[in-house]
Amino acid sequence: MSQKLFVKYWCLVVAFVDITACNQVVDTYYTGYFSTKPDSIVLLPFRDVPPAVTEEVYKRLQSFNKHIRLLSPQPLPATAYRPARGRYAVADTLLKWLAARNPHSFTTLAITCSDISTTSRNHEDWGVIGLGQKPGKACIVSTFRLHKANRTNELVAICLHELGHTRGLAHCKERDCFMRDAEGHNVAGELHRFCDDCLAWLDGSKGNLFTAPKTKARQPH
Numbered sequence: 001m002s003q004k005l006f007v008k009y010w011c012l013v014v015a016f017v018d019i020t021a022c023n024q025v026v027d028t029y030y031t032g033y034f035s036t037k038p039d040s041i042v043l044l045p046f047r048d049v050p051p052a053v054t055e056e057v058y059k060r061l062q063s064f065n066k067h068i069r070l071l072s073p074q075p076l077p078a079t080a081y082r083p084a085r086g087r088y089a090v091a092d093t094l095l096k097w098l099a100a101r102n103p104h105s106f107t108t109l110a111i112t113c114s115d116i117s118t119t120s121r122n123h124e125d126w127g128v129i130g131l132g133q134k135p136g137k138a139c140i141v142s143t144f145r146l147h148k149a150n151r152t153n154e155l156v157a158i159c160l161h162e163l164g165h166t167r168g169l170a171h172c173k174e175r176d177c178f179m180r181d182a183e184g185h186n187v188a189g190e191l192h193r194f195c196d197d198c199l200a201w202l203d204g205s206k207g208n209l210f211t212a213p214k215t216k217a218r219q220p221h
Contacts (some may be wrong), residue, residue: 032173038069039147040106041163044098046115047073053143053152057111060156065209076114082125087117090131090140098138107166109159109192110140132162145186154188161191164202167209 043061045054058070080093088094093115097110100104120126129146132139139162146154160178172179180187194202202209 006122037064038133039096040069041065042069042071042106043069044108044109044110045073046076046112046114048075048076049143050113053113054111056152057155057159059158060152061109076112082117085115085117085125085127087125087127088112089125090116090118090128090189094140095131095133095136095138098140099133099136102137106137107163108138109163110138111143111155111159112140113143115144116142129182129188130162132165134165134170135168136166136194139163143206146188147186150189154186157188157191160194161174163209164194164198167202169198169201174198183220 041061043054043058046058054070054073054095058068061068076088077093077097080088080090080097082089094110098110102108115127117125117127118131120128127145128138129144130141141158141162143151143155146158157178161180164179169179171181172195174180174195176190176192176219177198178191178193179195179198180191182188
């Protein structure tokens with residue numbers, strides 16, 4: 001065997017071993033950790049989200065649930081793209097896609113910077129900030145309609161809102177509660193806490209969202 005052929009062969013072997021090892025790590029990560037912690041949350045950033053945004057959201061959400069884990073960025077599925085308005089379909093495609101990739105009992109929270117939409121109020125392509133299965137194990141949030149000056153706070157608020165829905169929590173009438181109904185507007189900057197009623201649901205057997213003390217169930221104004 002020539003030296004060039006040997007080098008190529010060795011590179012292929014190393015690459016195969018490396019890929020196999022990565023798959024083993026992923027498999028162990030899922031089955032070994034999440035199968036024993038059914039209330040865990042995984043944060044899945046799509047590749048259009050800047051790493052700094054992902055890290056900040058991940059850090060902030062850990063104050064609510066210490067079992068949250070960060071997954072590697074993934075591309076948005078092309079099958080969800082709606083070219084007419086340059087949006088990604090949420091309800092009928094993305095949420096089903098996320099749920100199908102989650103064979104365990106943990107909840108997947110996906111974030112993207114792309115515009116997302118659903119069918120609502122007689123609109124086939126209604127733009128939204130976020131959407132979550134109610135109840136279910138998948139939700140997604142977009143930064144596209146958030147205010148840049150307060151993007152991180154608004155993003156965390158909407159993440160908590162959609163996670164609340166996955167636990168079966170309905171909309172709330174309290175104006176500063178994370179579960180307030182936006183009614184087609186961006187009110188995320190006005191949401192700072194879970195009200196007592198919503199917190200009681202999430203902190204009890206019905207929701208079981210938090211691993212942190214109740215006093216942590218808010219974020220700065």
